[in-house]
Amino acid sequence: MSHVSSQPAHGQSPLRTVQVLGGGSAGSSTHVRSLAAGLVARGVRVTVCAPVEVAHVYGFADVGAQHVTVPRSSDPGSVAALRVACADADLVHAHGLHAALRASLALSGRTTPLVVTWHTRSHAEGARAHLLRLLERRVARAASVVLGTSSDLVERARVRGARDAR
Structure with missing residues (x-):
């Protein structure tokens, strides 16, 4: 088993990850x-992008993470704020479909790896179901890795075109 250290080599800065939350459900926020x-304890610099009310409830700063306020909306201002927050990230990890869509837009044209976790299954009917499939496909294809909290979410990511789903 290989060991990857997050400790920097001589003269390098520590690894930096950005965690992106959308609405901040209890499960994904926890x-x-x-x-x-865990990442901060291993010397990784962590930035959490989330709505201010989510940061207050879950206290990301209390565990050593930096918080950047990013509203849940997908308007250009939110995407621009994410783009700035992700500028020097070594990895971006988005939690949920909407957070992942915003993160993929913010990373457009960059080579920063995007990890996406699908915590719950979204459901829609009619025209909204078609839109949901398009969003899932866009996110699944943009991600380096899609993690699912259940086997049906992993399979759904594969069907939507994920390169690597686990």
């Missing part, structure tokens, strides 16, 4: 807080 705490 997950991000846990990830941030």
Whole structure:
């Protein structure tokens, strides 16, 4: 088993990850807080992009992460704020479909790896179902890796064109 250290080689800065949350459901927000705490403990610089109310409830700064306020909306201002926050990231990890869509737009034209976690299955009917499939396809194809919290979400990501789904 190989060991990858997050400690920088001589003269290099520590690795930096950006965690992107959308609406901040309890499950994904708790997950991000846990990830941030573990990464910070290993010397990784962590930035959490989330609405201000989510950051207050989950206390990302309390575990050593930097918080950047990014509203849940997909308007150009939110995407621009994410683009700035991700400027020097070594990896961006988006949690949920909408956060992943915004992150993929913010990373457009960049080579920064995007990891996406699908925490829950979205459901829609009619025209909204078609739009949902398009969004899922866009996100699945933009991601370096799609992680699903269940086997049906992993399979859904594969069907939508994910290069690597686990």
